[in-house]
Amino acid sequence: MVADTQPQSPPQFETVDELLAFVEEMDAGELSRWIDSTDRAILRLLMDRVVAIINNKGGVLKTSIATNLAGQLAAAGTRVLLLDLDRQGNCAQDLGYGTDARDDKGLGIVQAVLGSTALLPIRNVRPNLDVVPGGKHLDNLRALLTAQRSQSRHAAADALVIPLAHIARDYEVILLDCPPGEPIVQEVAVGVARWLLVPVRSDASSRAGMSEVAERVETVREVNPDVELLGVLLTGTSQSATRIHERVYARVREDLGPDAYIFKSRIRYAEAAASDSRERGELAHELEKVVSTQPAWYEAMRSGQPVERLAGSASSLAGDYAALAQEFVQTLLEAESEGAADDEGASAGEDDSANDSVNEGAEAIDQDDSGDHRKQDSTSGGGESATVDGRASGEGQGVVA
Numbered sequence: 234m235v236a237d238t239q240p241q242s243p244p245q246f247e248t249v250d251e252l253l254a255f256v257e258e259m260d261a262g263e264l265s266r267w268i269d270s271t272d273r274a275i276l277r278l279l280m281d282r283v284v285a286i287i288n289n290k291g292g293v294l295k296t297s298i299a300t301n302l303a304g305q306l307a308a309a310g311t312r313v314l315l316l317d318l319d320r321q322g323n324c325a326q327d328l329g330y331g332t333d334a335r336d337d338k339g340l341g342i343v344q345a346v347l348g349s350t351a352l353l354p355i356r357n358v359r360p361n362l363d364v365v366p367g368g369k370h371l372d373n374l375r376a377l378l379t380a381q382r383s384q385s386r387h388a389a390a391d392a393l394v395i396p397l398a399h400i401a402r403d404y405e406v407i408l409l410d411c412p413p414g415e416p417i418v419q420e421v422a423v424g425v426a427r428w429l430l431v432p433v434r435s436d437a438s439s440r441a442g443m444s445e446v447a448e449r450v451e452t453v454r455e456v457n458p459d460v461e462l463l464g465v466l467l468t469g470t471s472q473s474a475t476r477i478h479e480r481v482y483a484r485v486r487e488d489l490g491p492d493a494y495i496f497k498s499r500i501r502y503a504e505a506a507a508s509d510s511r512e513r514g515e516l517a518h519e520l521e522k523v524v525s526t527q528p529a530w531y532e533a534m535r536s537g538q539p540v541e542r543l544a545g546s547a548s549s550l551a552g553d554y555a556a557l558a559q560e561f562v563q564t565l566l567e568a569e570s571e572g573a574a575d576d577e578g579a580s581a582g583e584d585d586s587a588n589d590s591v592n593e594g595a596e597a598i599d600q601d602d603s604g605d606h607r608k609q610d611s612t613s614g615g616g617e618s619a620t621v622d623g624r625a626s627g628e629g630q631g632v633v634a
């Protein structure tokens with residue numbers, strides 16, 4: 234008799250994987266109610282694969298990396314969301330959706346932040362790749378957050394947490410393309426990101442831009458203490474300029490500490506291929522295919538017809554992005570397992586406010602502890618394909634408890 238009337242004990246989450254599995258089980262209505270009743274600190278744990286591509290300097294290839302990395306990962310079978318947070322909306326050019334009526338130029342982002350509602354991505358911009366467009370309407374986001382900041386110091390850092398929490402479970406990786414010189418919008422990105430990928434060129438201004446990112450991290454630290462540098466990526470360089478590379482690496486370590494990870498991959502200077510790519514709305518690896526089928530220059534000449542020639546360097550550039558995608562996956566998985574190891578032994582089952590918040594909104598739901606909730610279409614995390622499969626076991630992580 235007594236047993237029938239006792240409330241069922243809410244699920245306990247000792248690891249992020251358990252929390253993700255719990256969220257995976259809910260239908261849209263349950264998810265929405267749970268989000269409404271759950272602390273942002275818990276919702277941020279759902280954002281464990283959000284990577285902001287950020288440098289306060291323009292022209293360091295943030296957007297090119299965001300779109301090409303997203304495209305490479307998606308082509309390898311990883312479910313990817315790309316969020317364009319730049320008023321320039323250049324992701325639309327790289328991916329060729331600028332003429333799509335669904336390109337709302339950032340209006341959807343502003344509405345989602347204003348109403349604390351779900352972001353609505355353009356689905357299947359490529360197979361496995363959805364995109365939330367940016368553009369001119371993001372000026373209103375800046376204005377909105379500047380106004381909100383007078384009431385809440387962390388308005389910007391918190392802005393995307395709820396809109397993204399609604400859809401985060403649909404993706405294995407979420408990439409944020411960040412604007413240069415928009416501190417408040419950068420704060421939105423760093424406030425919701427788990428990882429930062431910082432592209433740098435060899436010039437002094439991109440070094441300064443990197444240090445300004447560190448300031449953003451300090452600003453959001455209080456509400457997003459887990460945000461970390463995934464790595465620094467050298468761009469727009471000659472692959473053989475070893476002395477220049479070494480000099481940049483030394484400066485990065487000076488600025489960010491000796492442990493800062495520097496990607497072994499580099500994105501070479503290939504202006505013509507990059508320009509063709511943006512012009513045609515095709516990523517480097519897509520352009521590479523077109524280039525490989527175009528007639529040789531002498532055949533084109535012989536035909537007497539003007540033939541549009543595309544830069545042959547598309548192939549090398551595509552190779553750089555493919556190498557980056559593989560290293561990105563490997564680095565992410567390693568960083569996750571290091572994080573799990575660091576947290577090993579952290580308290581499991583202790584009563585703290587975060588755990589209370591999880592449990593408050595939780596209905597008694599059977600736990601799926603298979604741990605494969607992110608896998609969906611992807612097959613292998615290692616070897617040749619850039620897919621994100623498998624993660625730190627998280628055993629004993631104690632991330633929530």
Ligand SMILES: Nc1ncnc2c1ncn2[C@@H]1O[C@H](COP(=O)(O)OP(=O)(O)O)[C@@H](O)[C@H]1O
Nearest residue numbers: 291292293294295296297501502503504507508
């Ligand atoms: N590998 C490359 N080599 C040379 N120029 C490039 C390369 N990739 C992109 N670009 C060009 O550099 C400019 C800035 O690139 P973009 O990715 O928009 O940088 P950001 O987003 O940091 O401002 C664009 O005109 C783009 O076409």
Ligand SMILES: [Mg+2]
Nearest residue numbers: 295296319323
């Ligand atoms: Mg850009």
